[in-house]
Every structure is written in C-alpha cells, then in structure tokens.
Amino acid sequence: MGMDILTLGVGLISFIGFLLVHLITFRWLRPEQLLRSLVMIMIAVAGLPLILMGALFMCRCADASLTTWVCSTVLAILIEGLMCLVYVLCIFGPYETSVRMRLIREIARGSSAGISMEELLARYNHETIVNVRLRRLVGSGDIIEKDGFYHSGHKKNFFFIFMAIAQVIKKWIDR
C-alpha cells in the first residue's frame, strides 16, 4: 500500500512539475517552436520521477525491497509520461490546434445576433489553417522548406506514428 501510494504520488508530482514548466515557458513560444519544445520538456521531465524516487530511497521512506523500488520508479515514469500524453492529446493539443475550438471562439467573438459565413471566413479560413500548420511543421523539422517547395523532414515523426496506430485500429474495425 505504501509503495503503491508513493508511486502514484511521485508520478503526480512529476506531472505537476511538467505542467509548471509548460505553463511558465510556453507563454512566450511561437507556433513553430511548439512541437519541438513539447517533446524536449516531456523528455527532460521524465527524469524527475527517477530523481524523486532516488531521494526517497536514500531517505528510506518505505520498507521495501530494491526490486520494489525499481518497479516503482519505472511505474512512476510511466504514470508521469501517460499523464503528459493525456494532457497534450486531450487538453493542450485541442486548444492549440482544433478547428472546432477556433470556430467556437470566432463565433463567440461575433455579435449577439450571430455571425455570417462571410464574416467567419474573413476571420478564419483555410489559408490561416495552412499558414499556422506550415510554421509549426517547418519549425519542428517535420517539413523542410527549400526554394519555395516543401519536402518531408523526419520520416518517422509523431504524426505518422499516431496515424499508423490509428490505421491499425481502423483496419480491425473495418475487417
């Protein structure tokens, strides 16, 4: 029970650490710096459970075997990683990139009588969608711009990995 709660606590505290770093530093980031910074912070903060568990082990906070401590550290890293992933996929990602969320914001900024399609498209259109994403993808190195043409950067980027997993699920569903 003690090690169980300790593992959860360390995972949670590490995630709070990630959240603090993220909330403080991401205010000043431009869209092109987002993806790379996010990956860098997630990798850097993954070491936090290791440090915390190491410190707790030194303090002999719980009476447990070395195997339990090692497993506990691995699980704390897993919990912290999963919490970061859930935050990025379900909270930060949709806020930053969702077309639906942006449409809601634009409609909310309109008058109480509503907003026409023309007004909406004047504020947010396909050109905006392309420009913001190209900046982001070029900044992360997923796309390389050369002489006005765009080429694939990383062959195995997060988008392709995510799409590959989604394709497997889709294949199973459609079978």
Place this chain on the structure above:
Amino acid sequence: MLYIIIAGLLFITSVTTHILFCRKATRPGLQAKAFIFIALIALAVYALETTMMASVLDGRSLWSLPFKFTAGFIFVLLVPVYLSFYVLTQLTSPSQKILSTVAFLGSASYADIAASVKEEDFIMTRLNDLCASGCVQLIKGQYSLSASGRKIAWILRMMQIVLGRDIGG
C-alpha cells in the same frame, strides 16, 4: 506485477470489445461513449477482483508487488489515450493532411498544400459537426452559440488566460 498484468488484460479486453461493438454498430459516427461505458465496467471488474483476491495477490515476490492503485490509475489513463487514437480513425487533422500531401508529392508548393487542405473543407465539415452536436446554431444565415457552446467558449477563454497563449486553431 500481477496487478499490472490484470489491468493490462482488462484494457486489451475493453479495446477488443469496443472494436467488436464498432463492427456491429449501425449508427454512424464515433462510438466514444460506448468505450467509456465498457472501460467503466472493466474498471469495476478490476476493483472487485483486486479486493477479493488481495490476500492472494499481495506479497513480497516480484509477481505480487503491491501496485493495486497504480495499475488501476494506469488503466484510467489509457482510456483517453485509446480514445485519441480511435478519433483519428474517423477524422483527418489538417496537419496530417499537409504531411501526407507533402509525402505523396515528394515536393509540394504552397498552392498544392493549400489546394489539398481546401479540398478536405475542414471549416465546413467541422461547422456542420458543431451544428449537429448542438454547440452552434444556424438561424437565418447567422451562426451563434447555444448554451453548451457558450460554456465551451468560456472554458476556452479561461484556458487562454491560464496558458497565456494566442487563440489557437
């Protein structure tokens, strides 16, 4: 470790059940609520199993390391992760569209990318989804937010204050 294995097996069972449910489902669209329901049942099974078998499972060997709550929490965290991938099976994001266009053409101009994004018509499809879900209403050619849409807009405004970032999208 047994707790982790039980939680892992229950998660795999939940995903398999959901996939089978999606195959049989007659109603079009996302079946996300069905997965949440299946996952809740699986979590209840996990809670019941770990409570009833605590005397057998708890111990000091590698197999019986006491990670009851940790395993349950990992299961809970895997639910939104799976749902994010599941949503991707039904929707294409603009970034994915751009990346696949560039990968398909090898070398793409801005016009090529803009045309591919326009072809997908992300704005109209998303706007229709919002109208269908009741967040947005179209009255006499004017789009306005419903009560639920206004709640989402308020949450997004709060998020903007907390995150300190631009409007997004």
